[in-house]
Amino acid sequence: MEWLAGARIALTPRPVQRRAAALEVAMLGHCPGRVRLERLCALTGALDDMRGAGFGPAVDALAAKKMLGGAALSAQLAGLFHYPIPLHSSAEFHDIFPDAASETTSYVSLLAGDRAWLAQAVDDFFINGGEKLWVVRIPESEGQNGFMPAADTRLHDIDTLRGLATVLVIPSVAVVALPDLERLQVPPRLPDVPRVRLENPNPQFLPCGAHTEDDHRERRYPSELISMPDPWPVEDVLRGLLQWTARHRPDMQTLLTLPLAYSGEIDSPVVDQRALGRISRIRKDRDSESRHLLRHMQFLFPYLRGPRFALRSPVGLIAGKQAAVTRAKGPWYSIGALPLLSEGLPYPRQSIAQMLILREEPGVGVLQVRTGFSGRDQLCLDDERLVMPALPPSDYTEAENIDRFDGxxxxxxxxxxxxxxxxxxxxxxxxxxxxxxxxxxxxxxxxxxxxxxxxxxxxxxxxxxxxxxxxxxxxxxxxxxxxxxxxxxxxxxxxxxxxxxxxxxxxxxxxxxx
CATH class of the missing domain: 3.10.20 (Ubiquitin-like (UB roll))
Structure with a gap:
């Protein structure tokens, strides 16, 4: 308490009461480097939310700095692996995981680099208006499997929860994003757009320390790259995520950026046509069990590239803008054509013709740069498109022409x-x-x-x-x-x-x- 004006006024500062978030989002990804447990324990509101989600024993162990029986904290709890942590700002994230944005990762690719994507996605989420974010740290050693629920998952047993299952038990979570799962799906040897080689300089005398090369080779030799695991087929990723979401949380939506491939015709990375073909086949197959599950997935394309990062996922931008629009107008409003705040630009850029094709078949939201009313270019999502109608399957299962439900x-x-x-x-x-x-x-x-x-x-x-x-x-x-x-x-x-x-x-x- 602080006394002012000759002790006539007593000032008692208190923290601002947090309001309930209009749209809560969960992100699963990699956080390499240190974990500062003491900074998480200082966030009493976050610990209370974790207790409310059913993770009370883990919170008690963190507060006591030891397990229930007196043993040292388990490796999983000490590393905060597979535990949802509620955050209200990117500063809280970087305070708990100070090395997440700078430490190198075990998975390295030519195009995506050697940095985790979760830290940038968290920053993008809050910059674009997000209010509350549940962050789940996934062990890098588990690869894509770390994002999927375990086979013996029992939602009533917290000890069995892994990956996506850790957020399925949080009733308020509406949107899920997995930026580092997308990073693992970037092929390790997928080349970038080749740079134009500089002409050799004219012969001249230079100091011994002068550097005369252009610091670039159009292709690296495969022997120079450490062997990395291959990406999963897109149908395996969808099956691992959607079967759990549809069964236990039909109210939940997942954001996923489509994978990349390389086109020799235009000498540039492009959207993976095999993945598009598989999604389209699932959509058109009336006997497929996965067909109706696709309505829970919102596909995005392309990725983002900026001066401070080689390649990043756009899921943080989209989730943050969805949360902001839900707070201002309601969840029934689209974020299409609204400006998104980011240092990055779409990569690879899509022409209008390519954008229309992706939007119609199979149904993808495409990021693009438009000229706003102020005359400045702005990043936005052209349309919040889905692959399948956002209706119960019984409404269109017997329909001869599913295209009539495009609206x-x-x-x-x-x-x-x-x-x-x-x-x-x-x-x-x-x-x-x-x-x-x-x-x-x-x-x-x-x-x-x-x-x-x-x-x-x-x-x-x-x-x-x-x-x-x-x-x-x-x-x-x-x-x-x-x-x-x-x-x-x-x-x-x-x-x-x-x-x-x-x-x-x-x-x-x-x-x-x-």
Whole structure:
């Protein structure tokens, strides 16, 4: 306490109360170098959030600096491997992982270099308006497997959680990004655009220490590169991520940048056509089990290149802008054509024709540089495109022509549906301990929730009665109650049917389109 004005005014400084984030994001990646556990323990709010997510035993061990039985901290806990850490600024990240941006990594490639991508993605996230980020450190020695849940994963058992599974248990996480998984998918010997060789200088006398070469060779010999593991096929990456997301967190969306290949025709890196072909085949195969899972994946292209980095992922920019727009306008708004803050530019650059092809087939959001109203060039995402419609599979499974659902291939629609799931699930969790099947309060709370959405512009209609309709609750069986809700979203979905069910004290929500 500080006394001012002759002890007539008492000033008691307190930290600003953190507000709830509108859109919480999780990032999985590599953090080489030191880990300062004492700096994490100083963030009491972060430790409380970790306890709330179910990682209380790990937090207790960190606070005591020893395991429960008195033994030294395990290597996993001492390195903070496979533990989600909530952060509210990039400064907090660099305080805990001071070497993450500068230390070299074990995986090295000609194009992506030898630095981890997570640190830059965290900076991009907060610079573009992100509020809360869950960071999960993945051991480099585990390669791509480190990002995937283990085969024996049990979500109710924290000790079995690895990779993506560590954030599946956090109900508030809406978007997941994996920048260093993308880095591992850059082929180690993928060459860059060849530089133009300088002409040999004219013969002249120079000091012995003078350097006359152009510091460049168009190709390195393969023998000069340390043997690195090959990237995974794109279908293996998708299968490892989406089967868990769709089963346990259908409200969650994953950002992923498409892999690169080399084109001998134009002598430049390009989008991997084999990966595009595999994604397109999955999309068109009506019998494929992975077809409907693709709606949970938002593909991006190209990468970024700037004066301070050779190649980086754009997922941090996109996730940060999505969080900022959700806070300002709502999750049903797109970030398409909005300016993104970055030192980098798209690499490799895409022509308008290439952009249109990627957007239509299979359905990729393309980063580009546009001239804004001020006359300055600005980086932006052309469209939040999805591969599959953001609708329940039952709505279009029997359709002869899936192209008629192209208007629903939008990531903002998927975010809105995920938002509805999380909000109604949270409402149901609250009502479990405060209401029974005969209590009138659930209907009143639903009325308030959807009227608030209508006032915010998420639902369309001249009056609230045209925007949503909550039918009378039906008691389908003993100990169960069901609310059937119809809403008319402001974007091009004709009507959504929400089913809010209480079965023996547990509330659940189902979504169907119309």
């Amino acid at each position: 629903f291939r939008a990531a903002e629609i998927m975010r809105f549906l995920g938002f509805l799931r999380r909000q109604l699930q949270a409402l149901g969790d609250h009502l479990v301990f405060n209401a029974d099947v005969n209590d009138p309060r659930p209907r009143l709370l639903l009325e308030q929730f959807f009227r608030r959405l209508y006032n915010q512009g998420a639902l369309r209609g001249k009056v609230p009665e045209e925007a949503y309709q909550i039918d009378q609750p039906r008691q389908t069986q003993e100990g169960a109650i069901q609310f059937d809700i119809q809403i008319a979203p402001a974007f091009p979905i004709d009507r959504l049917f929400l089913t809010f069910i209480n079965t023996n004290g547990e509330w659940q929500m189902e979504v169907n389109g119309g």
